[in-house]
Amino acid sequence: MELLSGVTVGRVVISRHTLPAIRPVNHLIDEGWVVIRTRQDVSLVGSASVSGVVAYEADVLDPATWTGWSVTITGTASVVRATAELACYRGLLTRWVDGGGGADQVALISPGNVSGYRLVRTGPAST
């Protein structure tokens, strides 16, 4: 969670039509919860995502040295609906969109399962 707090960008993974879909989003960590802001066409909860379980990954990767880290959280996403809470998070989070407007949503991801690892180079192998 410390590593996650140090970056502002990650990728949320959901199931859409039984296929995995992935989107880059902006995040912040609030009392151990991962808070993200994304377009409403990304169905974080409901029928499109079984029981609202999502994965959230953030990493720092250096292709030049092949080092870095990756952290993945698997947890339940719940969409923020309280007006004041929503306004607060919207002020703190930047939304990334592919141009155009469209409604957005803020969701909290519970840190159900947190796993991570550091990456080290093994290089092209001869075997």
Added chain:
Amino acid sequence: MELLSGVTVGRVVISRHTLPAIRPVNHLIDEGWVVIRTRQDVSLVGSASVSGVVAYEADVLDPATWTGWSVTITGTASVVRATAELACYRGLLTRWVDGGGGADQVALISPGNVSGYRLVRTGPAST
């Protein structure tokens, strides 16, 4: 696919025990196929992943300017088993692991569905 060719790192998404799992890997584009190298504990095909369908995402994101792009490919993964082909790809691809050894595998992902978008800043909104 041109954007994908320009970078060497992406993230493969699979279903593991019905939950999404995501791993950073090294890739190359070969005749329209995405070739990745990863540890064998990442089950790309078989019972752990329904019909071997995976998502592969690569992006270039700049948190300072909130610009960049993201491309996601959804396709069927097939593990390379031919010895010569395997040796060839292993020479071209770097494997990222969390220390230690362990067997690795090379897989081809068919470009079944390619989608992408460019990111632009909207900034923290007041509404």
